[in-house]
Amino acid sequence: MVDVTPHGADLIPPAEVGEMDLYHPHSWWTKYVFSQDAKVIAIQYSGTAMAIGLVALVLSWLMRLQLGFPGTFDFITPEAYYQFMTMHGMIMVIYLLTALFLGGFGNYLIPLMVGARDMVFPYVNMLSYWIYLVAVLVLVSSFFAPGGPTGAGWTLYPPQAITSGTPGGQDWGIILMLVSLILFIIGFTMGGLNYVVTVLQARTRGMTLMRMPLTVWGIFTATVMALLAFPALFVACVMMLFDRIIGSSFFMPAMVEMGEQSPHNGGSPIMFQHLFWFFGHPEVYIVALPAFGIVSDLISTHARKNIFGYRMMVWAIVGIGALSFVVWAHHMYVSGMHPYFGFFFATTTLIIAVPTAIKVYNWVLTLWRGDIHLTLPMLFALAFIVTFVNGGLTGLFLGNVVVDVPLSDTMFVVAHFHMVMGVAPIMVVFGAIYHWYPKIIGRMLNEAMGRFHFWVTFVGAYLIFFPMHYVGLVGVPRRYPELGDTAFIPPSVHTLNEFITIAALTVGFAQMVFLFNLFWSLRNGKDAGDNPWRATSLEWQTAGTPPPHGNFGKELPVVYRWAYDYSVPGAPEDFIPQNDPRPATQGGPA
Amino acid sequence: MAETTLGHADHTAPRPPGLRGFVADWSSDQRAFKGVSWGKAMMWIFLLSDTFIFGCFLLSYMTARMSTVVPWPNPSEVFALHLFGQDVPLILIAIMTFVLISSSGTMAMAVNFGYRRDRRKTAILMLLTAALGATFVGMQAFEWTKLISEGVRPWENPWGAAQFGSTFFMITGFHGTHVTIGVIFLLIVARKVWRGDYETGARGFFTSRRGQYESVEIMGLYWHFVDLVWVFIFAFFYLW
Numbered sequence: 001m002v003d004v005t006p007h008g009a010d011l012i013p014p015a016e017v018g019e020m021d022l023y024h025p026h027s028w029w030t031k032y033v034f035s036q037d038a039k040v041i042a043i044q045y046s047g048t049a050m051a052i053g054l055v056a057l058v059l060s061w062l063m064r065l066q067l068g069f070p071g072t073f074d075f076i077t078p079e080a081y082y083q084f085m086t087m088h089g090m091i092m093v094i095y096l097l098t099a100l101f102l103g104g105f106g107n108y109l110i111p112l113m114v115g116a117r118d119m120v121f122p123y124v125n126m127l128s129y130w131i132y133l134v135a136v137l138v139l140v141s142s143f144f145a146p147g148g149p150t151g152a153g154w155t156l157y158p159p160q161a162i163t164s165g166t167p168g169g170q171d172w173g174i175i176l177m178l179v180s181l182i183l184f185i186i187g188f189t190m191g192g193l194n195y196v197v198t199v200l201q202a203r204t205r206g207m208t209l210m211r212m213p214l215t216v217w218g219i220f221t222a223t224v225m226a227l228l229a230f231p232a233l234f235v236a237c238v239m240m241l242f243d244r245i246i247g248s249s250f251f252m253p254a255m256v257e258m259g260e261q262s263p264h265n266g267g268s269p270i271m272f273q274h275l276f277w278f279f280g281h282p283e284v285y286i287v288a289l290p291a292f293g294i295v296s297d298l299i300s301t302h303a304r305k306n307i308f309g310y311r312m313m314v315w316a317i318v319g320i321g322a323l324s325f326v327v328w329a330h331h332m333y334v335s336g337m338h339p340y341f342g343f344f345f346a347t348t349t350l351i352i353a354v355p356t357a358i359k360v361y362n363w364v365l366t367l368w369r370g371d372i373h374l375t376l377p378m379l380f381a382l383a384f385i386v387t388f389v390n391g392g393l394t395g396l397f398l399g400n401v402v403v404d405v406p407l408s409d410t411m412f413v414v415a416h417f418h419m420v421m422g423v424a425p426i427m428v429v430f431g432a433i434y435h436w437y438p439k440i441i442g443r444m445l446n447e448a449m450g451r452f453h454f455w456v457t458f459v460g461a462y463l464i465f466f467p468m469h470y471v472g473l474v475g476v477p478r479r480y481p482e483l484g485d486t487a488f489i490p491p492s493v494h495t496l497n498e499f500i501t502i503a504a505l506t507v508g509f510a511q512m513v514f515l516f517n518l519f520w521s522l523r524n525g526k527d528a529g530d531n532p533w534r535a536t537s538l539e540w541q542t543a544g545t546p547p548p549h550g551n552f553g554k555e556l557p558v559v560y561r562w563a564y565d566y567s568v569p570g571a572p573e574d575f576i577p578q579n580d581p582r583p584a585t586q587g588g589p590a
Numbered sequence: 591m592a593e594t595t596l597g598h599a600d601h602t603a604p605r606p607p608g609l610r611g612f613v614a615d616w617s618s619d620q621r622a623f624k625g626v627s628w629g630k631a632m633m634w635i636f637l638l639s640d641t642f643i644f645g646c647f648l649l650s651y652m653t654a655r656m657s658t659v660v661p662w663p664n665p666s667e668v669f670a671l672h673l674f675g676q677d678v679p680l681i682l683i684a685i686m687t688f689v690l691i692s693s694s695g696t697m698a699m700a701v702n703f704g705y706r707r708d709r710r711k712t713a714i715l716m717l718l719t720a721a722l723g724a725t726f727v728g729m730q731a732f733e734w735t736k737l738i739s740e741g742v743r744p745w746e747n748p749w750g751a752a753q754f755g756s757t758f759f760m761i762t763g764f765h766g767t768h769v770t771i772g773v774i775f776l777l778i779v780a781r782k783v784w785r786g787d788y789e790t791g792a793r794g795f796f797t798s799r800r801g802q803y804e805s806v807e808i809m810g811l812y813w814h815f816v817d818l819v820w821v822f823i824f825a826f827f828y829l830w
Contacts, residue, residue, distance in 0.1 A: 017621060120632070227638070228642050232646050246744050
């Protein structure tokens with residue numbers, strides 16, 4: 001499906017969207033700090049997300065040290081382990097991946113890729129970042145609060161989340177966590193409205209929805225999902241905050257705590273699970289869909305071939321997004337809900353495999369007989385496909401009720417979701433950073449450090465999570481800080497745990513190299529030029545690199561073709577930019 | 591956008607029928623919703639998201655009410671006022687509902703006069719809407735005071751399930767917050783209309799953007815939404 005305006009310049013639609021009323025900064029503060037420019041906001045979002053992600057990474061090392069060498073480190077008490085685990089999960093899912101994909105890549109790429117000067121409401125967009133920052137600071141403050149951060153597990157299941165046996169349950173930890181989440185959702189909504197309206201209403205001439213790069217499709221669909229899924233988390237957080245602070249009983253049943261009748265009565269913990277997973281499952285795809293979109297563009301660009309089945313790819317993204325709202329209770333098979341309910345959710349869960357498989361086939365078919373350049377973005381894209389397939393296959397196990405019940409709450413689950421929504425999307429994050437850093441900074445990232453980073457991360461991730469599947473199949477439960485001498489756990493599990501820990505620390509070290517590379521290349525990277533990857537989409541056709549305020553020159557670009565005109569037969573070059581009006585045989589860069 | 595000298599093509603070509611036409615319409619050039627400004631589109635999408643928030647609140651309330659094993663207090667008795675020697679069920683809520691629905695009427699009139707560029711009438715009608723909204727919040731405060739004095743708390747009440755109090759305060763409180771925010775923004779927009787900011791093209795203090803009379807309509811969208819939500823709260827909480 002090649003969507004090209006047939007006669008080039010003869011068919012230019014008139015401008016429907018007025019010129020944007022841009023805010024022009026006039027001081028250092030409004031230019032770099034309280035900036036309303038989406039590109040600056042994107043960098044702020046990304047920087048904050050990576051900084052807090054670094055905290056979560058360190059927490060994962062501490063957890064692995066405890067699991068690999070239990071009892072060696074005195075300061076990792078069981079309480080501390082739960083706190084590390086909770087904060088690691090919550091930070092990675094919400095404050096790193098969601099913020100980085102939507103706040104970071106969304107802000108940077110959406111206006112550039114659809115040919116807009118900025119987001120439609122730059123001021124609201126700026127507020128979005130600052131509220132996100134406050135949310136992160138509130139979260140971090142819980143490390144220093146009395147009692148430390150919450151140790152309720154990232155799912156925050158009541159009643160244990162707010163009882164005295166859980167770290168932070170009757171201290172500040174859980175309160176700060178809930179407040180931080182509420183702030184995050186408010187901030188995200190402000191940004192999310194911008195992303196959606198910009199995609200829907202502020203595209204440049206010729207940029208129909210079906211000509212948008214799949215990156216924009218992925219981020220757009222994920223944002224719509226987030227706007228509909230986060231409300232459930234918001235409500236759950238508000239209600240749990242009430243339970244904790246003013247003693248209501250939304251989620252808290254009557255129970256005896258520490259030998260005393262608790263003040264609560266008649267609440268439903270299952271209701272929290274429904275609300276949480278109505279958010280929680282779409283959240284998986286909020287993280288995955290931008291990754292799907294970005295990886296499509298990386299593969300197409302670096303294999304110099306048009307994406308296979310563009311229209312199907314778009315429908316698959318939208319279909320996955322819609323389906324993900326009716327699968328949430330597959331996280332709750334062991335919660336005691338009705339078996340027919342489980343049957344319904346198992347069915348919908350397996351149906352999602354269809355559009356997902358379409359996407360995987362299309363990526364592979366895009367690679368087939370392509371002119372594959374094994375650049376860093378391409379390596380990470382390939383790693384994503386492999387990892388995503390691996391993680392997806394174990395999803396088929398866990399999606400079925402009868403198979404899930406024995407595997408539930410084992411390390412198998414941990415291995416599954418780390419492969420499919422931890423490692424796979426983060427591979428795309430890395431690939432995307434190697435791909436777009438040259439546009440954002442104007443310099444290439446160092447290749448040698450990048451390759452070291454790739455191979456250690458890719459191989460290391462498998463060394464960490466492949467053995468973890470076996471550990472889980474043996475029956476090792478998740479969320480246990482220590483296994484002790486348990487009859488059903490063979491000694492080999494302990495050896496494997498040590499092995500995994502060493503692999504995890506090695507992969508962690510590789511991330512330090514990556515972070516160093518980000519800073520080192522700011523000054524020392526090779527000059528990138530405007531379009532180092534010879535890519536077609538609009539962000540590579542800007543007036544300068546990095547793109548100036550307002551993104552494009554005096555005139556916004558006009559789009560004549562889809563984003564995937566690579567290696568068009570008869571064309572003089574192997575790519576034709578989206579804003580090139582000439583027919584393919586004369587097209588190509590000037 | 592700078593004036594364009596590029597040729598105009600025939601854009602009135604008929605769209606294909608059925609699903610393809612639907613898709614072609616939605617995905618057409620530059621804008622999915624023709625003639626809809628950014629502000630209006632943003633408000634609609636925000637309201638969609640907000641609908642999910644109220645939806646989750648109400649569903650949680652219904653879950654609690656249906657699954658409780660102790661009696662649920664009878665709203666007709668709880669929300670009755672003792673007037674003229676007899677208990678009148680739901681009378682305060684009826685008045686509150688009437689006030690809020692009336693405010694939707696005045697808001698709609700304000701939008702109409704806004705498009706006729708009648709500054710004075712628009713501003714007055716918006717102020718009237720704000721006054722009705724404030725009256726609503728005031729009556730809600732009265733209702734809260736009455737219930738609290740009768741012993742309703744988020745954790746208990748004299749008549750039955752503890753979730754009655756917690757859902758009541760949470761849902762009406764969240765709705766009341768929406769009304770209050772609406773009143774504040776009504777006053778802000780009314781002041782801008784009164785001063786003629788939308789005619790002189792004065793720039794916003796925070797956003798540094800020029801406002802338009804459309805702000806009145808966008809404000810109206812929000813206000814009607816808050817009213818509509820109240821209708822659902824009224825139906826599910828008070829009438830059930």
